[in-house]
Amino acid sequence: MTRNPRLLSTVALAGALLLAGCTAGSTDTSTSKGGKATLTFLTFETPNLDAKYWDAAIARASAKVPGVTVKKLVSPSADRTGYAKQLDSTGQFPDIMIGLNPAGFAEAGKLAEWSDEDLENYIDPRANTYDGKVYQLPYATQATFVYYNKNDFAKAGIDTPPRTYKELLDASAKLKAKGINPFVVGGGGKDSWADMFPLICTVATDVYKETPDWLAQRRAGKVKFTDPAFVAAAQKVADLAEKGYIDRAGLSRSYADTEQAFRDGKGAMYPMGSWFSASADAKKPSFETGVFAWPTDHGSPALPGVTGGGMTVSSKASDVDLAKKWAKAFMEDEKNLNAAVKADALIIAIKGYTPPDNMGPVYEETVAAYRRAQSADGVVNSFSQETGDGSLPPGLADKAAAGVQKLLSGGMTASEFGAYMDSQWTKATR
Template sequence: MRHMTRNPMVLKTAALAGALVLTGCTAGGTGESASKGDKATLTFLTFETPNLDAKYWDAAIARASAKVPGVTIKKLVSPSADRTGYAKQLDSTGQFPDIMIGLNPAGFAEAGKLAPWTDRELANYVDPHANPYGGKVYQLPYATQATLVYYNKSDFAKAGINAPPRTYRELLADSAKLKAKGINPFVVGGGGKDTWADMFPLMCTVATDVYKETPDWLSQRSADKVKFTDPAFVNAAQKIADVAHKGYIDPAGLSRSYADTEQAFRDGKGAMYPMGSWFSASADAKKPSFDTGVFAWPTDDGSPALPSVTGGGMSVSSKAPDVGLAKKWARAFMEDQKNLDAAVKADGLIIAIKGYRPPSNMGPVYNATVAAYREALSADGIVNSFSQETGDGSLPPGLADKAAAGVQKLLGGRMTASAFGAYMDAQWDKATR
């Protein structure tokens, strides 16, 4: 999926979201978004992935539209994973969408282009003030996703590994055991337009080595109190460079698309797959020939630091033909029981709407993923997910894609960790001039 964001402070009640029954979530029931009219044609910017295809979006749009008569939706599909960049292109030609999902509000919010969500409109959400931008919320925080490591239990058994690693040292030792048995330890891709997919190992090490100690690190970077060339960030990058240098990541795989990388893991071309929790839905739906386990990328001392994002929902243009009707439709889409169930089944979401409980027939990989998230949550081990933040304390627009391009070089041995830090500082300066 890759469109989530989260607040640095995740409410403990989020752990209960999956254990309750959906109540009081009918769109438009408590919000202030009354329509000024009864009819409107609205553009909706979305995206497509192997998990969320055109059929998925069309069905969800139809369910929301049935709840809000008078709305006609014109679907727009981003041609790449960079929906925010595409929205900017549309805006530059006077075609800014009326409703968008997973949009980074940076650049749009301060220009007055987005309508903020009110406290009443956010009343159904577990963490209603996730990702505030200038004190206001512009994206419905409807679901949580985390970055974990999925692993081939058969490969671990062949290498004599009886349990997932609990420390970073154990992760390296297990990787060495796997390689000694002729098993590629890590599947990592990110070729072509999917360079974002190479970021997940770095997200994990930034979580363990930077954000665990300094949760507001990016806010401090904005205030020029820290640099990417500082030891903490360079050390996080160095860990990934070391994993690649030791031959634990197949360099040939870096040219694979996201879909091909996912399939490569299912085909047994590597023992571990660092990826967003949405992979759990794919693992359960397209069962490989082996059992799939899950664990959080370990810290040096074994304490939890799980990168996680909460958000990903709808934003509404302040210039929509009918802002009230657009908000009503957006909430109808986000809070519909069948839409939520479909999102959980298709994309492995951990829904952050009060009272929601996932379908009882969810598969073992999804259930293990949720259990890993809850374990980290209960241990106060949830941190931000580097490059996926939006709102206050996030990368400047466009810098996440620059980071992914740099990671390609880092993993390929064409850039050192120190050089990567200097590259990130230079890109930051360009983006904030």
């Protein structure tokens, strides 16, 4: 997933880098000598993927690749791609990175290519290509769903999840009439990325369903954000807030607080990435949690999903081959995969992998919903989270999240949001 909060200043960056390194290694840059290497590994931490998770996974990979000593760097915000850009600008580009958006880095020759042999264990090996080349291991899929409080739905007389967009609006009206907040949405401060999920869903249903390569067409100048289809998707989001179906007072919440608000019963529906199912199963709320895909106008599936998220390796690492060997060992270790599935509810895209038997019901329902959409050829790109040739220019996802905050709060119309996105696109591609 791509998350783009504010960036640090160069001065703050240096201090954060020194504080972040917390595993073996004594330098801030890669070193290689006599078949051994000290390599920097940029990762991130979330409520699901904490320091303990990463340290254990790093240790397992290092045990499989003698000669590699890893120095862990932790992005100070969810925008690890932006942080990697700052590190690059100060000559400290990491040797190995996970969950990086390769856009910009790939085109500039800063990343090592993964070969067909490297990718033979992956279900979708050509996912997210840049001019036909792969720079990120496509090891897992994540998608955006609506998680819902089944008790609230029952109180409002809603028997089944909405299957069309009209039914979604009808359900929202019924919930509001019962004094129940229909949607929990947040994204305050550094977590502005978290406000994107309603728009991710409406772009999937109203834009990408009909034009799967829409963003590639935008790059070619064939479409614009001010075109009717994109504005209509933004208008749906603005209308939900205007009708009071999205509580504007909650928009300032952090990601963690927004997640907790849903668990605390402060709203009936929570549009969020599939990783939430791990939290729903581990920190069980007092109600039963259900899952459905944000519906299209006519009921056919258009589920926003992205496959990728794995390791990238710097083309300038002191020992690229050893760095790639360690990255693959990390990515393909069964215990690491099991831990990632348990912690972050990933849908693993590696051949022969089977999730642990004791996964919770929300995860199982999430995977089943994804498989249904997949079988119906109903999985589309996930706006702002794309990688590969058809993706947003670097930094634009962050600008989109800032614009969505204004769209939801009533400070920007849908048409103005489209014009804003076109303007930001122009700035990002100069």
